[in-house]
Amino acid sequence: MAMEDVFEKLRGLQNILSQKITLEQDIQEIPKLLTTQEEMLLRLKKTFIEKNQEYERVRLVEGEYRGLLLEAETAREQAEMKMDAITTQREYEALDKEIRDAAEKEQQYRKELQKEERLLADIDEQMKQQASLIERQEQELAERRTGIEAEAAEKAERIRMLEEQERKLNEDMDPEVLFKFERIIRNKMGKGIVTIRGGVCTGCHMILPAQFANEVRLGEEIVFCPYCSRILFYEEATQGEEDFFAHDDSGSLSDLDDLEDDEYDDEEEEEEKVAIDYDE
Numbered sequence: 645m646a647m648e649d650v651f652e653k654l655r656g657l658q659n660i661l662s663q664k665i666t667l668e669q670d671i672q673e674i675p676k677l678l679t680t681q682e683e684m685l686l687r688l689k690k691t692f693i694e695k696n697q698e699y700e701r702v703r704l705v706e707g708e709y710r711g712l713l714l715e716a717e718t719a720r721e722q723a724e725m726k727m728d729a730i731t732t733q734r735e736y737e738a739l740d741k742e743i744r745d746a747a748e749k750e751q752q753y754r755k756e757l758q759k760e761e762r763l764l765a766d767i768d769e770q771m772k773q774q775a776s777l778i779e780r781q782e783q784e785l786a787e788r789r790t791g792i793e794a795e796a797a798e799k800a801e802r803i804r805m806l807e808e809q810e811r812k813l814n815e816d817m818d819p820e821v822l823f824k825f826e827r828i829i830r831n832k833m834g835k836g837i838v839t840i841r842g843g844v845c846t847g848c849h850m851i852l853p854a855q856f857a858n859e860v861r862l863g864e865e866i867v868f869c870p871y872c873s874r875i876l877f878y879e880e881a882t883q884g885e886e887d888f889f890a891h892d893d894s895g896s897l898s899d900l901d902d903l904e905d906d907e908y909d910d911e912e913e914e915e916e917k918v919a920i921d922y923d924e
Contacts, residue, residue, distance in 0.1 A: 647863045650817070651877045654825065654837045657813045661826055662834035664806045667799045674796050678789060685781045692774045699767045706760035713753035720746035821866055828873055838869075839879035848872035 723743040730736050814822055829836035838847035843857045850871040852860075860867050861878040869876050 647865070650866065651837065651863075653813050653817065654875060657810065657822075657825065658829060658834070658836050660806050660810050660813065661829045661836070664803055664810070665830055665834065667803050667806075671796050671799050671803075674792050677792060678785065681781070681785050681788065685778065685785060688774060688778050688781060692771065692778060695767055695771050695774065699764065699771060702760055702764050702767060706757065706764055709753050709757040709760055713750060713757055716746050716750035716753055720750055818866075824868075824873075825875065828875070832872065832874060835874065837875040837877065840876045841879050845869045845872060845874070845876060847874040 720743055723739055723746060726739055727736075727743075730739055825836050832847065835847055838845060840846065840852060840857055840860050843854065844851050847869060848871045850869070852869070856867075856870070857878075859865075860876045863878060867876050868874065
């Protein structure tokens with residue numbers, strides 16, 4: 645297969661893989677869209693349970709005051725019935741005090757009972773509102789979950805179609821190159837094959853040595869950028885780009901080592917010069 649055909653397939657494959665990776669990421673993110681609403685629903689249910697517990701507690705207190713009020717009313721009524729049977733002043737005073745004590749308790753218990761009844765009514769209204777809100781939230785969540793499941797299924801179908809296109813493009817391609825290529829695309833934001841223009845990799849914008857750039861220009865094999873690992877193919881540079889990049893200044897990758905050796909030699913010469921000056 646001609647290298648031009650290989651590069652053309654790789655560019656098509658890059659487009660397919662980029663779309664597929666984006667869809668896969670979308671599918672992974674879909675469950676997170678429900679998390680906030682589910683957490684809100686859980687908080688509402690927890691609050692409802694707490695309110696229900698409070699309602700039961702207040703209802704018990706209300707029942708106690710209702711019983712105490714009934715006892716006080718009964719005691720007062722019984723004392724009043726005895727009024728017609730008293731014969732002495734002392735009996736009258738004692739019975740009158742009993743009636744007044746029972747009446748005071750009756751009034752106190754009635755106030756407390758009314759207070760608890762109002763509190764019970766308030767809690768009951770809050771529970772009704774919360775129950776209605778929970779019902780709406782559950783309905784919205786169910787509808788949203790159905791919509792998200794449909795969206796996920798639609799994205800999964802698109803991935804399946806892209807994989808069919810991918811399999812067709814993968815025919816006659818080197819599996820090792822395909823493996824590296826997909827990994828590069830996943831790591832490099834969807835760009836796995838880029839041009840080299842003016843001796844510069846357009847993926848990482850690093851200047852490449854002229855010898856290396858010439859290998860890419862020949863187009864006899866697949867070449868990976870030594871800096872960003874993307875696959876490179878040659879594209880004619882404009883006049884401005886050619887002026888920007890001077891081939892005489894580039895050299896090869898091995899020149900990097902030569903430059904380090906030259907710097908090391910210069911340091912040695914400087915140290916020897918300092919030693920001689922010191923001896924003198």
